[in-house]
Amino acid sequence: MDRLFHPCSVLVIGVSSRPENLGKNIASNLIEFGFEGEIHLFGRQPGYFLGHRIHTDFSSLPDDIDLAVILTPAATVLDAVKACFRQGITRIVIESGGFRELSAAGAELEKELVSFARANGIKFVGPNGISIINRHNGLCLPFMRLSAAEIKKGGLSLVSQSGGMALTYLGLGSSNNIGVAKFISMGNKSCLDESDYLAYLKDDPQTDIIGLYLEDIQDGRRLLSRVAATNKPVILHKSNTSAQSSEIASSHTAALANDDQVVDAACQQYGIFRAKTFRQFINQVKSFSLPLMKGDNLVVISRSGGHAVVAADVADEYGFNLVPFSREFTDFITSHFRAQVIKPGNPLDLGDLFDIDFYITILDQVLQRPDVDGVLFNHVFQPDLEGEASLRLALTIDELSQRYHKPVALCIFTGAQAVNRLKRQISFPLFTEPAEGIEALAVSRDYARRQEKAMPEDLPVRGNYDRQVVTAIIEESETLQEGVLYLDQVLDIFRAYDMPLLPYRLFFSASSLAEIAEPLTFPLVAKVVAGSLSHKSDAGGVRLGIENQSQLQQAYDELMGRFGLLADFRGILLQTQEKSLIEMIVGGRRDESFGPVVMLGMGGIYAEIFQDVALRLPPLDEVLINDMIEILKGAPILKGARGQSGIHRPTLYRVLYSLADLLADFPVIKQIDVNPLFLSESAGFVVDGRIMLGK
């Protein structure tokens, strides 16, 4: 990978002297950005460009070229790659489009490309992307002209599935004083993908912050393992989240939609900051360009009272604590006021304190206080009169912030041109609205908090499972329609995997009903077992509150009469009935990209309507499961609300571990639902469930 970003020589394939030729732009960009190496050009027609000869024959090229860039029609790309390989070039950037994202024929071309590369140890970027930039050595390969003055050097590396998005982020970064280290437009990512680039960037000394724009994530587990391995902040803008965007995404970068709930859960679990808009993405990058915010204690200093009120509202929303000032400190400030029309406090309204240089004294004193973790400074100023002093203020704020290792989010409010002027004069990010400044401080605080958070303990010891039972049931059931197991099979599997169950037994004939004995006790529930009855209750296949033998006989006869002739009828399952305690649902499924995912949710009709669920990726531990509980809006109920006691967590842990282990041990299991799981303060048991097999 290093050769990709640090080649000594680059060959651009697809250059001609025609005016609209895009290959020329690549060469021009290399020169504009001061590429520290040699440039070679190749095209179908001989010629010259910027003092370089356009070669038409590989034999005239040197044999020590590190990197080739191809921008020729899709149908010709494989030949170009082969020619490169013969020349000893194994690192290639393919910018051409017209592959998998366009048509079946294109997909075929791409497949051939991938297999040739794989067979010959070639690594390539693209196709269908605008390639890569290494801002620190002048390697700038996009096929559109870029200006070095507008792309600052810095610590943000961008990995993007869309070239246009990557360029927008580059521009937004630049106009927000955020410099770039590496830029990667992955295109169809048919050879190298985000996980490969991440593996490289985590050790790249120039990269401090990693920003991703993705339209799909093909191997979520691999990506997450890369994220887990880096200690640099990772920000993800994941789009293509709706039915209406999937078609355009597929024709844009051949992306397939992910389950967005799973993506969200993965981000939460692995500490990825997920951005939903450009604004949020850049704001998160900004937050990491300031020192970290190591606590909740915030001071708001404001040249306008209204801006201070607005800032205090947002501070409250993000859980910041506006620490009170000492009497001594407020007296000190008051003594400098002009008309004595302001009461100083936190937020501090600077009122008629017009001396901008005095603000520095205040800020210095504020930052020195050990109970202050960061500052939001609202600076309203008049461009013409106060531009110079404001620049001094901004520069000193940066200096103080670095000196005390505390973030100061500087929000400025002035004319648009003065904002841009000031931005160009400094090298750290500014904010233009209190909500953005405080949001950035919150991101920073959350990141710092996560760094401190204890790592999960050792993984829990697995239960005492009987795999043979499960294997036997699965083998027996492989011919089932739609892969849905019968309820008794499901419960047998749950029992084999150590889940706590109510006593149950499947009956095939009325004669055996007399055998009801411990552990099966009245009152009983009778459930019809038939594969085609997926919603037993709605179909009337369940009888509750059976108190004695005669009621049992009656219920059995009724159910048999109604369902006994179903083709896939299997029997009547009797189960000891328990009073409903706290009802939960637990589930697991196999995500195409992220593998096993488990779900925890509040049970019952309300919870279904409130969509109150939490997802996590195994392996699980108590810390993760407790996180899931905290995420639920129903958490207070689970922890014990209104004098009720909470749930028995060991039982919940046990059920979730068992469910995750089932998914891990039996790849043929596609989905498991435990619904409901009853939990009291001292125990709990699985009442019903569903298992679906699949490929």
Next chain:
Amino acid sequence: MDRLFHPCSVLVIGVSSRPENLGKNIASNLIEFGFEGEIHLFGRQPGYFLGHRIHTDFSSLPDDIDLAVILTPAATVLDAVKACFRQGITRIVIESGGFRELSAAGAELEKELVSFARANGIKFVGPNGISIINRHNGLCLPFMRLSAAEIKKGGLSLVSQSGGMALTYLGLGSSNNIGVAKFISMGNKSCLDESDYLAYLKDDPQTDIIGLYLEDIQDGRRLLSRVAATNKPVILHKSNTSAQSSEIASSHTAALANDDQVVDAACQQYGIFRAKTFRQFINQVKSFSLPLMKGDNLVVISRSGGHAVVAADVADEYGFNLVPFSREFTDFITSHFRAQVIKPGNPLDLGDLFDIDFYITILDQVLQRPDVDGVLFNHVFQPDLEGEASLRLALTIDELSQRYHKPVALCIFTGAQAVNRLKRQISFPLFTEPAEGIEALAVSRDYARRQEKAMPEDLPVRGNYDRQVVTAIIEESETLQEGVLYLDQVLDIFRAYDMPLLPYRLFFSASSLAEIAEPLTFPLVAKVVAGSLSHKSDAGGVRLGIENQSQLQQAYDELMGRFGLLADFRGILLQTQEKSLIEMIVGGRRDESFGPVVMLGMGGIYAEIFQDVALRLPPLDEVLINDMIEILKGAPILKGARGQSGIHRPTLYRVLYSLADLLADFPVIKQIDVNPLFLSESAGFVVDGRIMLGK
């Protein structure tokens, strides 16, 4: 009010030739903005400024001055006002601070000011504000220098409680091509407040959009009646929503916090667009600067595939429908593609269609389609090469949008300087991110939809109420501690106001227990009635499921034994027990600013935790109550989910009408809770409740 904004002559009081004098800025601003009238100056020391004499004696001033502006220390303001009054001036703008927002002494000064003004028919703006601007006649009175070039003329009028915020909005408007009509910094609004200004602006021909920034709303009902009377869009940024901001807000503009839930409900009910950030406020203003979006059908056109994907995500989130293109139309577009590497659809990725002028042809055809209500156009361009063509594109987009009366949100992505350059060259708003463009279109669609919405029907006829019963109970209870009525009194009041109740009766002695008769029937519930037992169930004061006379005797004895000696014990209330159906809570309270407010929520512990409630301001009608139902997350349950039937709406209407009427008829009632209200598909009844009296 008209004299305030259209004076023929203005007197500025507080001008001196000292360099730091702020009164001079007022005079300078009047000249800078080309005030169409005469300027007079007044100060303590004689002198001249900008060719005007600084008068030191009112006798040398003419007696036909329309408006005075005062910027002198607080203690001298009343004298200045009196002098103005003697001169015949009854319209005054007071910019000085140091009143109620600062101290008790200041509050006293302000009180005197208000009573003098009231007694003498004087209307004044402020104090403690930066005054007013009428952009259309050059009346520009703020005490800081402003530049006419940076404040465009237009249709937005700003009414702000904070001067700093108003200036920021002015600047943001200007840099987003939003011109201003009137600007009002209200300060402490001790004479004229937002409702007064709104009453004026609704008929002001220059005002198309009204933007409010408020830190408190003292008379919510009055404000809402003004909003209801205008057919111009009203956007409200209401801050001071948290405990942490209330102190600074009070010292900034003497603002008291409102109940933010009530403010939200009032905005929803009266169609006020509430903004939480600068960005959102300006974005909403932008949306009203385009033609209205009259439906859900959106077309996204994008020069970059990634931007198209992101736009489609947001479109989906806001409920827009991306209408498919006809085959004919896509063929037409395809025929213009260069490399045939893009499949055209909606979103339309323009791909390698580089001819900006051809975009116009596409857009024209798209806007002509009757099934298209609006367009989002993502225009990514290179500043140097495509600036000219992009300007042409922008101007034509505006023209087409006006011609077809359909909004086109133009999002541009290019260098920051090029964005600003383009903004200065056009006179309509641009967007810089798909989320903002689509949010603006959604605001516009929602406004258009509301305009179409049928007005509420005639107010429902009130029930057949027995007011005397309620009056008697209230009189009897006026000595109650904390104003909480006994349960039997509450139920008697509910019955007198026509609420459907379960049969109930209060028993004072065991001997009368034998009298249990229709309508009271077993099973019964027994509830202890004692003022001090506010949570009867938690305290063990409720017995459920009493099936017969002997169980009744036992429950009665137990409850008497345990609670009978409480000082405020009143008896045991027996009530027919019903099975719980759908449980709801209904409540009402008197808000200090907005008056009576009613609340509807899902009942039970889950709903309490999920905080699923909706608020509305009476008078109620079926349309409003149905809106409340729709707002609840539990709406599907109320409408009938999972094969269950929904609730009996007539009963719900009846309970809510009755509750609102109680609040309206008896101002001494501070709060009413009906909890729970049981509802089935065919009936419903109030089970328990609480009424609190107060001043």
